[in-house]
Amino acid sequence: MNTIGVLTSGGDAPGMNAAIRAVVRMGRNLGLKVMGIRRGYNGLINGEISEMDRSSVADIIQRGGTILHTARCEEFKTEEGVNKAVNIIKVFGIEGLVVIGGDGSFMGARALCEKGLPSVGVPGTIDNDLAYTDYTIGFDTAINTVLDAINKLRDTSTSHERVSIVEVMGRHCGDLALYAGIAGGGESIIVPEVEFNVDDVCKTILEGKLRGKHHNIIIIAEGVGHANELSSAIKNITGLDTRVTILGHIQRGGSPTAFDRILASRLGARAVELLYDEKGSRVVGVKGNDVIDADINEALKMKKDIDHDLLKLARVLSK
Numbered sequence: 001m002n003t004i005g006v007l008t009s010g011g012d013a014p015g016m017n018a019a020i021r022a023v024v025r026m027g028r029n030l031g032l033k034v035m036g037i038r039r040g041y042n043g044l045i046n047g048e049i050s051e052m053d054r055s056s057v058a059d060i061i062q063r064g065g066t067i068l069h070t071a072r073c074e075e076f077k078t079e080e081g082v083n084k085a086v087n088i089i090k091v092f093g094i095e096g097l098v099v100i101g102g103d104g105s106f107m108g109a110r111a112l113c114e115k116g117l118p119s120v121g122v123p124g125t126i127d128n129d130l131a132y133t134d135y136t137i138g139f140d141t142a143i144n145t146v147l148d149a150i151n152k153l154r155d156t157s158t159s160h161e162r163v164s165i166v167e168v169m170g171r172h173c174g175d176l177a178l179y180a181g182i183a184g185g186g187e188s189i190i191v192p193e194v195e196f197n198v199d200d201v202c203k204t205i206l207e208g209k210l211r212g213k214h215h216n217i218i219i220i221a222e223g224v225g226h227a228n229e230l231s232s233a234i235k236n237i238t239g240l241d242t243r244v245t246i247l248g249h250i251q252r253g254g255s256p257t258a259f260d261r262i263l264a265s266r267l268g269a270r271a272v273e274l275l276y277d278e279k280g281s282r283v284v285g286v287k288g289n290d291v292i293d294a295d296i297n298e299a300l301k302m303k304k305d306i307d308h309d310l311l312k313l314a315r316v317l318s319k
């Protein structure tokens with residue numbers, strides 16, 4: 001293998017730049033030519049591709065977002081779109097591809113593997129919704145962003161003795177809500193994986209009030225939806241004043257934490273090593289403190305569940 005490509009796809013995540021840097025520098029270290037593809041799979045279809053050298057990734061390890069830009073590309077979900085990309089890949093002499101993104105992006109990588117292009121997926125998404133890896137790049141930074149917001153909301157919740165409902169990202173996966181909830185001492189954590197009952201939430205609030213609590217933080221994942229309806233219901237049932245904060249895309253930005261930078265550096269480098277060793281159709285991840293790789297099909301088949309023990313612990317500790 002002489003030439004590899006790298007792209008970022010799906011939602012951006014802090015640490016994607018550190019991963020690109022690792023891909024480029026490990027690639028160069030192994031004597032490979034590294035091509036940067038801009039705007040995700042759109043760039044593969046449109047030929048937005050140019051060579052990256054060591055200095056093109058200087059001064060980016062600390063930056064959020066992705067210097068290659070990212071996109072959600074509907075055309076690439078079609079056979080025609082993938083075929084167009086395959087033709088462009090040939091024009092640029094790309095023999096292997098590193099895809100940094102979430103599960104959708106990995107499906108795109110799998111489509112390219114099926115067309116004969118060895119591709120390796122690097123998990124980059126704040127959702128932490130990939131079952132085969134303990135953590136995805138960007139998740140840790142996003143937790144810390146949510147935590148900063150919770151700390152501030154707790155101040156004003158206490159002053160006004162209000163219930164503060166905080167909606168965090170996570171379409172199908174409650175990890176961000178759970179981890180930020182544990183770290184922020186949230187009173188209730190509501191995730192898409194587990195059904196919730198408004199009466200239980202209100203009971204927790206009222207019991208806390210009886211024990212002399214002045215604040216109440218409820219963290220809800222966006223996948224559950226209806227944060228405003230929940231707020232109204234809590235107000236009606238408990239008689240307490242409520243406020244909703246939807247954190248939104250703030251969670252996707254910011255300088256990556258040390259954890260995310262190190263994870264991105266390790267996973268980006270391993271992805272290149274796999275391609276160099278002629279191992280395509282793989283994804284890289286972390287289990288415990290070990291970098292692992294897995295078959296892309298197997299990884300995509302695995303179903304992610306919430307950590308029920310952690311959820312139970314959160315309930316015990318918030319009482």
Ligand SMILES: Nc1ncnc2c1ncn2[C@@H]1O[C@H](COP(=O)(O)OP(=O)(O)OP(=O)(O)O)[C@@H](O)[C@H]1O
Pocket residue numbers: 009010011012041071072073074075076077078101102103104105106107108109111124125126127
């Ligand atoms: N089944 C598929 N076949 C080919 N390409 C796909 C497929 N699913 C998704 N993609 C490509 O991957 C892109 C990113 O997917 P998606 O929008 O689901 O984000 P993601 O990678 O899951 O990231 P995030 O979790 O941050 O949203 C899509 O816009 C599309 O270009």
Ligand SMILES: O=P(O)(O)OC[C@H]1O[C@](O)(CO)[C@@H](O)[C@@H]1O
Pocket residue numbers: 010011012125126127169170171222252
């Ligand atoms: O960039 P968009 O399309 O607004 O994506 C939002 C979605 O992306 C994610 O942040 C994942 O990156 C989800 O949690 C969220 O629902």
